[in-house]
Amino acid sequence: MIITTPKSWDEIKLAIERWNLHKLIVVSCGGCAAKCGTGGTEGLEKLLSFLKTLDLKILASMVIQEPCDLRNLHRDFQYVDEEINQTDGFVVASCGIGAQVIGDYFQKPVVITTNTIMMGETIHLNEYSNRCVACGHCILNETGGICPITLCPKSMLNGPCGGMFQGKCEVDNYQNDCAWVQIYNRLEKLGKSSLFAKIREPQDWNLRRRINLNLHQERKFFYSIIDHHNENQKEESN
Ligand code: SF4
Ligand code: SF4
Secondary structure (H helix, E strand, C coil), X not given: CEEEEECCHHHHHHHHHHCCCCEEEEEEECCHHHHHCCCHXXXXXXXXXXXXXXXXXXXXXXXXCCCCCHHXXXXXHCCCHHHHHHCCEEEEECCHHHHHHHHHHHXXXXXXXXXXXXXXXXXXXXXXXXXXXXXXXXXXXXXXXXXXXXXXCCCCCCCCCCXXXXXXXXXXXXXXXXXXXXXXXHHHHCCXXXXXXXXXXXXXXXXXXXXXXXXXXXXXXXXXXXXXXXXXXXXXXX
């Protein structure tokens, strides 16, 4: 889940003023942001009561299930054509992805009301743990299911570093367990401690920076590699 926290009302007000928004459409994400309380009906109600204290005209307000999905924008905005023509811009209670998609789609200013913090595991409502930074080349299969890129502040691929002391990480003054000690303990528990000794080559960080992704093409490429591999195996066994 993408975790968001709310921006302060002051920051939101300043952004509305900066973009000269007087006639607004307010959009709240019904997906991840709703679960974080920054979006959904709860987030929308809080936002609307704040916006009503300002000298603004709210043309429309709505909760959209995942505004990061263009298909949902097509579906839900078809009934507010007139308001879209009139609006100066959007106030969006979603993660950075939803807000960018809305801005691109309508080519109008967007004021985002949240900070996107991480992709996290939900421990309890309002308590999350950072688990993945979408590096583009997942190495969980080698690390016993623990991500060193996310959990290690230095994203070490071969750890621990010299800053580990008695299993703790030097960053943040030895409060947290070293990611690589956690990995070692997990691998040992799973009977795979030999994996710990593997030297990992540097990551291809280009994979993390892919701006656009055509998953359809990627899948075709991926499956062609598997087919090729299977054909070679068949030939070898004949
Ligand atoms: S290795 Fe990369 S893709 Fe896998 S969990 Fe860590 S950051 Fe995410
Ligand atoms: S002590 Fe461990 S978690 Fe901390 S920076 Fe070094 S390898 Fe990473």
